[in-house]
Amino acid sequence: xxxxxxxxxxxxxxxxxxxxxxxxxxxxxxxxxxxxxxxxxxxxxxxxxxxxxxxxxxxxxxxxxxxxxxxxxxxxxxxxxxxxxxxxxxxxxxxxxxxxxxxxxxxxxxxxxxxxxxxxxxxxxxxxxxxxxxxxxxxxxxxxxxxxxxxxxxxxxxxxxxxxxxxxxxxxxxxxxxxxxxxxxxxxxxxxxxxxxxxxxxxxxxxxxxxxxxxxxxxxxxxxxxxxxxxxxxxxxxxxxxxxxxxxxxxxxxxxxxxxxxxxxxxxxxxxxxxxxxxxxxxxxxxxxxxxxxxxxxxxxxxxxxxxxxxxxxxxxxxxxxxxxxxxxxxxxxxxxxxxxxxxxxxxxxxxxxxxxxxxxxx
Numbered sequence: 001x002x003x004x005x006x007x008x009x010x011x012x013x014x015x016x017x018x019x020x021x022x023x024x025x026x027x028x029x030x031x032x033x034x035x036x037x038x039x040x041x042x043x044x045x046x047x048x049x050x051x052x053x054x055x056x057x058x059x060x061x062x063x064x065x066x067x068x069x070x071x072x073x074x075x076x077x078x079x080x081x082x083x084x085x086x087x088x089x090x091x092x093x094x095x096x097x098x099x100x101x102x103x104x105x106x107x108x109x110x111x112x113x114x115x116x117x118x119x120x121x122x123x124x125x126x127x128x129x130x131x132x133x134x135x136x137x138x139x140x141x142x143x144x145x146x147x148x149x150x151x152x153x154x155x156x157x158x159x160x161x162x163x164x165x166x167x168x169x170x171x172x173x174x175x176x177x178x179x180x181x182x183x184x185x186x187x188x189x190x191x192x193x194x195x196x197x198x199x200x201x202x203x204x205x206x207x208x209x210x211x212x213x214x215x216x217x218x219x220x221x222x223x224x225x226x227x228x229x230x231x232x233x234x235x236x237x238x239x240x241x242x243x244x245x246x247x248x249x250x251x252x253x254x255x256x257x258x259x260x261x262x263x264x265x266x267x268x269x270x271x272x273x274x275x276x277x278x279x280x281x282x283x284x285x286x287x288x289x290x291x292x293x294x295x296x297x298x299x300x301x302x303x304x305x306x307x308x309x310x311x312x313x314x315x316x317x318x319x320x321x322x323x324x325x326x327x328x329x330x331x332x333x334x335x336x337x338x339x340x341x342x343x344x345x346x347x348x349x350x351x352x353x354x355x356x357x358x359x360x361x362x363x
Contacts, residue, residue, distance in 0.1 A: 034164025208295035
């Protein structure tokens, strides 16, 4: 079989795989989550095996630890987060009114008569914001019952994911060996090298960045709660979660927190400064210590490329797309670098004599 025929077959298989993922995206979420758990805990299972445990016992121990951490996190954090979301929904109209009053006072202090005129388009916009906040709050409260389906989906993920992870982790090494036997013999070494590069990128980035997210989320949440910021726990957890994209969590969380603090503490700017200091410290901690130590600079996933992958796959496949985005970005990045290596060694780049043609620039 020629290389062109192989490329056609592999290309057709890739298209079928991507189409299947897109069509089944709603049902794949717990299975992809379970696969991710199995993939990232397989090194721990291997270590436990080397320590003398059987594969079954190692899998049971890891699954039990995972379940305890999952249930403990849900039991502790979920009620707090739900309470803060509920409080935010109830307080949204009042917050909108306070924003309007705050801006009105500030404008009259620095621009006498600026917003005092009820015909001002800014004043009208703020009044419209307050009315929309009231309407949105009512709609959310009325739709709480319909949100039961989302709760069922969430519980399905919580129940199915550990089961899938258990069976995949139990058979992980056998599955890898089986897939390796499917590789075309002529290109098996090359495919294995690419797979090792993908594994290195994923392991280095995801494991490290998840650690960064957990540390930053805990830091932001605790610090904002100590300061007394409204919804500080929710804002801190969200800021830590979206820190999966470098710098985005600190910027988004900082702007949101400072905005809430400006409304809550507008008569006491010291606390507004304290909120800003929390995110300055968090950014310094992330950039100078956490990311270099836990993630490193050799993973090869540029933040802009990661943001694009999350946006693209999220728009195509929803939450499932967000789960697929980082592995897909890593695979595409590794394949792109491999393609460039082949290009720099090809006659297309070197010319017909197998050497750089006149005028080429060494890059």
